[in-house]
Amino acid sequence: MSRHHTRWRNGAGAKARARLARTLPAPCCRCGKPVTAEMRWEADHIVALDQWPESKPYPDSLIRAAHKSCNRAHGGRIGAAKTNAKKKADKKGAMPW
Numbered sequence: 001m002s003r004h005h006t007r008w009r010n011g012a013g014a015k016a017r018a019r020l021a022r023t024l025p026a027p028c029c030r031c032g033k034p035v036t037a038e039m040r041w042e043a044d045h046i047v048a049l050d051q052w053p054e055s056k057p058y059p060d061s062l063i064r065a066a067h068k069s070c071n072r073a074h075g076g077r078i079g080a081a082k083t084n085a086k087k088k089a090d091k092k093g094a095m096p097w
């Protein structure tokens with residue numbers, strides 16, 4: 001798995017989210033519309049973790065609230081590619097020949 005996921009699981013993500021939760025409502029860092037606690041939102045990284053030097057701690061100031069859909073639209077490329085590939089495969093499988 002990518003570094004992004006390893007680092008995200010070590011608890012830093014949950015902490016950042018808890019910290020951000022206290023700042024809501026706040027503008028979404030992707031679309032600029034307000035994110036409220038009632039919405040589905042995630043802690044998003046202004047600089048991708050993959051691009052951040054491993055030797056430096058990731059600053060909280062670079063973690064912002066984003067709508068879940070906005071965050072996914074940005075960072076979900078691998079997931080989307082997988083889904084698309086699966087869709088294609090399903091179509092193929094459904095063909096009569």
Ligand SMILES: [Zn+2]
Binds near residue numbers: 029
């Ligand atoms: Zn948004």
